[in-house]
Amino acid sequence: MTTTIPTPTATQADTTRRGRGRWPLVGVAAGVGAIVATLVLDIHPTDWSLDDPYTGEVVDQLSSGKAHASVVVGYVVVGLLLVLAAAWRRHVEPRAEQSTAARVVPLGLTAAAGALSLGYGWRGALGLYSSGGQEEGGFDRAGLYVYYVLNDFGAYIGYLGLTVAALAVAWMALKERLVSRWIGAFSLVTTLPVFLTVGLFGLPGFPGVVSGLWLVVTCAGLAFGRSAVNR
DSSP, X not given: OOOOOOOOOHHHXXXXXXXXXXXXXXXXXXXXXXXXXXXXXXOSOTTOOTTSOOOGGGGGGOOHHHHHHHHHHHHHHHHHHHHHHHHHHHHTGGGOTTOXXXXXXXXXXXXXXXXXXXXXXXXXXXXXXXXXXTTTTSSOHHHHHHHHHHHHHHHHHTTHHHHHHHHHHHHHHHTSOSSOHHHHHHHHHHHHHHHHHHHHHOOOOTHHHHHHHHHHHHHHHHHHSOOGGGX
């Protein structure tokens, strides 16, 4: 009597090889880039005070070099977010087939990438036309001031998609136990200031302040921790 051993299908073989991956390190890189592009390379004049409202003269204090560097790093972040979204769909969603939250995360990453393409693009345009830029003089002071107003929160608002992703990760951790609970708690802590600043003051830009740190810590935790979706 001959016993035939079935040959594993491609999907089964892939499942057998599946183990803890280092794909979340893409998110760590995106988080570091977000901190650099948004906060380190922020274009606001350092001597600005809440007691001194901005006028058109503020464009004379702008650094075209910082704006240029910001758009370069920012566009790298956009690309990394899209790669992270694709990696999440490949590695996490098959392990969390019943989780709606798991499908929200890559949507948040993709939404952020689209919005940040505009936010960092405006920074690049501001640097291009301001003093020292490659097309200096292309806009007068009034035109540059319009660009500056767009850039006041432009590179910050776009990170709202990551706030949504952080809430989804928190649900996966605290409700579904698919992610380490400490990551879920950290995700809630980093999203709380967003709700407070928007709800109390209407301030739209706080997602850009905390999202880079959230990406670094959360993705490092996924890469080296014991979350069910990556082990």
